[in-house]
Amino acid sequence: MNPTTTVPAWLRGRLHSALARLRRRSLLTDKDRLLPLLRGMDREALYALAGWCAGEADSRVKDELLGVLRALTTHDTVVRIEFVTTPNYEDGVYWSDETIYLHHEDGTVDPFDFPEEGEAGYEVFAEADERFRDLLAEYSRLDRPVHGAHLIVDLASGDFTESSPYALI
Numbered sequence: 336m337n338p339t340t341t342v343p344a345w346l347r348g349r350l351h352s353a354l355a356r357l358r359r360r361s362l363l364t365d366k367d368r369l370l371p372l373l374r375g376m377d378r379e380a381l382y383a384l385a386g387w388c389a390g391e392a393d394s395r396v397k398d399e400l401l402g403v404l405r406a407l408t409t410h411d412t413v414v415r416i417e418f419v420t421t422p423n424y425e426d427g428v429y430w431s432d433e434t435i436y437l438h439h440e441d442g443t444v445d446p447f448d449f450p451e452e453g454e455a456g457y458e459v460f461a462e463a464d465e466r467f468r469d470l471l472a473e474y475s476r477l478d479r480p481v482h483g484a485h486l487i488v489d490l491a492s493g494d495f496t497e498s499s500p501y502a503l504i
Contacts, residue, residue: 393477400470401493403463408490412440416447418471418486428482429475432468438487 363369373381404416415438421431435447450457478497480486485498 396470396473396477397495398493400467400474401488401490401495403467403470404488405490407460407463407467408437411437413437414440414490416488416490417444418488420480420482420484422482427475428480430471430480430486432471 376384408416417436417438418430419434419436420428421434422428437445437447439445450460452461480497481499483499487496487498488494489496
């Protein structure tokens with residue numbers, strides 16, 4: 336006998352919703368449930384836990400950035416994307432979100448022209464633009480580039496390769 340056939344449809348829907356809420360409110364994301372556990376930890380253990388959580392979050396930035404870059408270039412023959420640095424931030428050097436080079440399958444390299452409203456690709460870029468800029472800045476904070484360096488992201492392999500400022504001379 337299939338147990339779902341004996342439960343009314345309206346109740347199945349409510350049970351499904353309740354289970355989804357329980358999954359979202361896990362021990363680690365429910366402050367009221369987590370605080371009693373944290374109060375039992377000493378300061379060193381709390382810092383270690385915070386470090387592990389920050390490290391886990393940081394490890395996801397690169398993969399998220401790669402996913403956004405792949406989504407932005409699915410319609411093109413782009414195989415690699417190259418970024419250069421910009422020192423125009425008061426807290427250091429970052430990968431520029433304005434000067435971007437697209438490496439194509441045939442070996443040609445073109446500067447990326449940001450699409451204007453009404454141009455082909457504008458909608459896709461407009462949706463991902465803020466997320467792309469935030470992730471690129473976060474990646475820069477996690478792995479500080481040297482001014483003049485180049486970052487090449489291989490869209491097929493997912494490799495991020497940084498060259499020194501003098502590698503292209």
